[in-house]
Amino acid sequence: MPIPPHNRRASGAAAALGAAGLIVLAAAPAAFGDGTAPELVVGGIEPIHGLKPGSTFDLPVTVANKSSGTAEKVWVSYSVTRGLDFADVPSNCRVQHIGSYDEMLENWTAMCAFDQAVEPGVVYTPEKPLRVKALDRAYNDRLRVDVGRGIAPMEDENGDPPVAGTAPAVKLVEEQAGGEGSAERVDVSVTSVSTADYQVTGAALRGRVGDTVTMKVKFANAGPAWVLEEEGERVVQVMITPPAGTSVVKRGQFCQAKGKTYRCGAHVGLNMTEDARTVYIFKLKIDKRIAGAKGSIALSTEPRPFDHNKANDKADITLDVTDGGATTGSTGGSTSGSNGSTGGSTSGSNGSTGGSTSGSNGSTGGSTDGSAGSTGGSSSTGDDGTTTNGGNLAETGSSTLPITGAAAAAVVTGAGTLVIVRRRRARNLS
Structure with missing residues (x-):
């Protein structure tokens, strides 16, 4: 029932x-x-x-x-x-x-x-x-x-x-x-007997030399199944490589540099719901113009027998360096919030731009669409424009160490340190 x-x-x-x-x-x-x-x-x-x-x-x-x-x-x-x-x-x-x-x-x-x-x-x-x-x-x-x-x-x-x-x-x-x-x-x-489709979405960036642009790329489980990963299994990671000719001013949350590539956690814990979404927000400075410069976002290569669609496991991050005025990066897809789309205008304190953005105070970078009857996939938008989806990673531009299901981590933002503490709730006897 x-x-x-x-x-x-x-x-x-x-x-x-x-x-x-x-x-x-x-x-x-x-x-x-x-x-x-x-x-x-x-x-x-x-x-x-x-x-x-x-x-x-x-x-x-x-x-x-x-x-x-x-x-x-x-x-x-x-x-x-x-x-x-x-x-x-x-x-x-x-x-x-x-x-x-x-x-x-x-x-x-x-x-x-x-x-x-x-x-x-x-x-x-x-x-x-x-x-x-x-x-x-x-x-x-x-x-x-x-x-x-x-x-x-x-x-x-x-x-x-x-x-x-x-x-x-x-x-x-x-x-x-x-x-x-x-x-x-x-x-x-x-x-x-079912499948779950893990997929990534790239970005199309545009700006001139010297600009700092916002890059938003996304990981999602498109279902139809949720995935309870086994204890001790290596969980999926998202590998993000910015385009050549850029330098990272601010890395996405749950991402750690490994050479020129950033290794990012896809979710926290063993519970990958069928509507899980994670948006990674980077700030990139365009240092020089390199013809055809292109980066990528891709899933790590551990076996995923439930995921039969490998075509969407990798996507391009393109960069168009213009000679005109300063422009901002595009996420390659629109986002929406309670107040509707603003159509390409800049919003939010984090200065993210490009694509259609909305919300009372910042860009959400992506919407969450829970399937009928599912739980743990709802989203909520905070004043800083971050979105948390069903216990998975939050959408934010903060610079942090990656967080996996095996450990909690300290989140370092500016001059302050926020320590995330897991605790069990007290329970009443009945």
Whole structure:
């Protein structure tokens, strides 16, 4: 049942699912050393591969009590990442949508209550398995199942209010052939057959010798799939080489010089949404006229089996040195904001020019177009003309060190230093 919407570190995607951003099952007090406290485990969950976006599958979960004491009430919680959702949710389950925050991946959780006794040595299963749907953006997702007893699981205070299911309630029934499982929590991968198109956009610059021009180039994931990159994988980088005859006055944010090329981070964390966009803004001084001078923007060369379109992995950055008055650089594409296009006029305190720009105070350099039903891809425009897209890199001209999913970084701007600090939010017990 779709719910309207409201990154890595630690131990990667599994930690993001398991940390406080998801549901943590609360355990009832154990008996004082008598060995009779119920010990619940789940089983029956295996990795699922080869789904088609839009298809559904059932979760054949088993619940067992490995102790000698009876569990009077049981909770089973299911958690899925943003490419999956729940369908036909029973009324004894509540679904909560939790957007991405801090180090947490966006996810949906279904918390199902079974107000019945679970006897020792007996394996149970829901009389009707919970059904999961692969969304259009599905590609590489995660599924987690937890089991607990006694009081209800905690809700994430950063999520939307939970919504009760509308399908008939289900109960646990004895499973004749099922295994009892071995843990109270199981994590598996769920993959779908889909693609994601990583692409770059170049720029057309124009000016005379001595001018400082603004260069805006862009990286984007055009979907349709989002990409959850695996822990330890080398993530995509954007390689930007300015045209010959220019010098960099101010480099783009998340970019670091490597010879004549700038290596730029494409996003922060493991979460590359299907509408992710990053605009890199450079200030270039035209030092001399070189006939046919041309730079480039290109994606790094690590394998991307989901990206079948290699034609848009590289684009030109051209420079036309004129003999006339001072002109400014063109991004090669228009941008838009709430106040409409100004058509080529200069706006914003950062002095960026060229293309159609708009917004109350500066150029956004690009718009974000989220796909229907997607979250984490919305954009917001600040007073300085920067745009942040769904937890990915912000559009800004600040000079900084690159930021990757493996570490935070200090952002140095002028004479001030802004230290970005990741922290987890406090959570209320329910």
